[in-house]
Amino acid sequence: MPVDATPDPYTNPLVFGQRMQVLRTRRGMSRPVLGGLLGRSPSWVKQVESGTIRTPSLPMILRIAEVLRVRDLADLTGDQTMPVDLFIGPGHHLLPAVQAAINSYPLTSDRQAPSAAHLRLRLDRAWTARHEASNHREVLGSLLPDLIRDAQLTVRQAETAADRRAAQAILSEVYSLAQFFVAYQPDSALLWRVAERGMVAAQESEDLHAIGVAAWLTVQAHRDAGPAHFDAADAVNRATLEFLQPALPNASEKVRAVAGALQFEAGYTAARRGTSGVAWGWWEKAQATAQGLPKSYYHPITSFSHAVMSAHAVTVAVELHAGGEAVRQATRADADTIQSLPRRSRHRIEEARALQLDGQPEAALTALAKAHECAPETIAYNGYARRIVLEETESKSPARRQRASELAVKLGTLAA
Incomplete structure (x- = not known):
């Protein structure tokens, strides 16, 4: 291997610190950002990566793995005897x-x-x-x-x-x-x-509604577990929609709404896969379902409604890494019509992701500040929001650094 080539973290005998550095670099994450997410200094990260200090404790290893989006702990530790799937x-x-x-x-x-x-x-x-x-x-x-x-x-x-x-x-x-x-x-x-x-x-x-809601959440759990589980998410989604389909013409509003929510989830998973046509095709099916419901209808669990379909369009575009389209969709969406405060906060986070993709970091921070005002617990548990904030704490703009740092303190990702 050439001396200037990036080592493969799956090739022995890389030690823990080297694996951490490679995985951090592949995530495009700087030492200050990783340190901030871990509650440690950039110099601590450097010392771990260089082997100056010993391998961290297991709780810290698990936290590092979560921040670096490592699904199998063995990818980070090199110990193939302890494969652990991380979803924390x-x-x-x-x-x-x-x-x-x-x-x-x-x-x-x-x-x-x-x-x-x-x-x-x-x-x-x-x-x-x-x-x-x-x-x-x-x-x-x-x-x-x-x-x-x-x-x-x-x-x-x-x-x-x-x-x-x-x-x-x-x-x-x-x-x-x-x-x-x-x-x-x-x-x-x-x-x-x-x-x-x-x-x-x-x-x-x-009960059709109970079955649809349980499947809706199971699909999300599979998708959030990573690409290896996308097929399982699609299988649950497809089977449930096929099960509900015969009853939909005469079904209640809440059953039709949960079917629409499932249609969007199919599009969400497709967007995560990067299949644009399939993703937008499912969004259009969900949009048609929403149009068949009263304009004022709002599903009490999934938030499925006319208003949320605009927010869903932002999510599809963001997951497809289409920054310009995501911003256009965000401009069309009216966050104030989303009745659920946690869901409204999440939409603001998706809006921030769109703005960051489109090269508008100042506006992204404004969207995140609105998300925090709306539902602080939502943004505190959102990895995308924490990442954007910490990245902006390294901005070359002093004003942006200050705004990001103040928000990072509110989120608990940086000490006051």
Whole structure:
């Protein structure tokens, strides 16, 4: 190999620091940016890469792997005996309580389960609270433990087959709510456990809406797990749309809306693959579904609506790395018509990605500031937002550096 060639991190005997440097370089990430994401200095990163200091502890190795988007830990450590799939993010202080409720295995109970109607009312209120709250994980974390336990109990105490199916539909939706809380937190096994339980409960319920919502979230989990899981995402998406299709002509608005949400997810995955024609083709199908719904309709779980389709167009263009088109779509979208605060914040983040792709970093920071004003927890858990902010802390423009640094402190990626 020529002396000036970049070494292959998969070729032994590269040590940890060398692998980290190669993977960081391939991500196009500077030492200050990596250090900022890790809560360490650029000099610390340099010392690790040069071998001046010893290999970090396992928790720090896992954090490095997450920041560098390493899916298999062996790619970073070189230890082929410990392949670990990574799908982690920051943790919330209420995560242990939600974990305990999900992981519990109660077989008996001396208390009476709440009625399905009572659970339905609580669940509807929880969805509303989730969309109206800027600190939505805080809200969900406080509601979920009791909701999970009560929904499980209602299923166990159901006296008829019909009652059990109705309870399973509610339990499935409770797991869907839990998936919004668990996503991007440091327990990937819990995320998959919640997704699978939601799918099983939905199938047991035989409820079209519950099945569609559970599939919608499962598709996202597969896609977020990386390119190796895109086929699985497509398989779940395709099977669910085929299952729903015969019922759609006479289906309720919420069933048609979840079908539209699935159509967009198919386009999202295609955009991640880089297949532009397929991606926009699915977006157009989802747009047609949205046009068939009342203009004021807003799905309470997926946010599927007329307003969100404009936001979805920005996401498709961004994932296709079409900066100019993404900015044009963002200009057409009206973020204020998106009823959900977390979803509105996410749209602002997608807008920032579009602006950065289009070479407008100042405007990108403005969009991220709006995202933070709308829902701070959304942007704090979004890797794209953190990356843009930290990259701009290295800007040659003093004013932009200051703006980015102030936002980075708010996100917790840089110390005050």
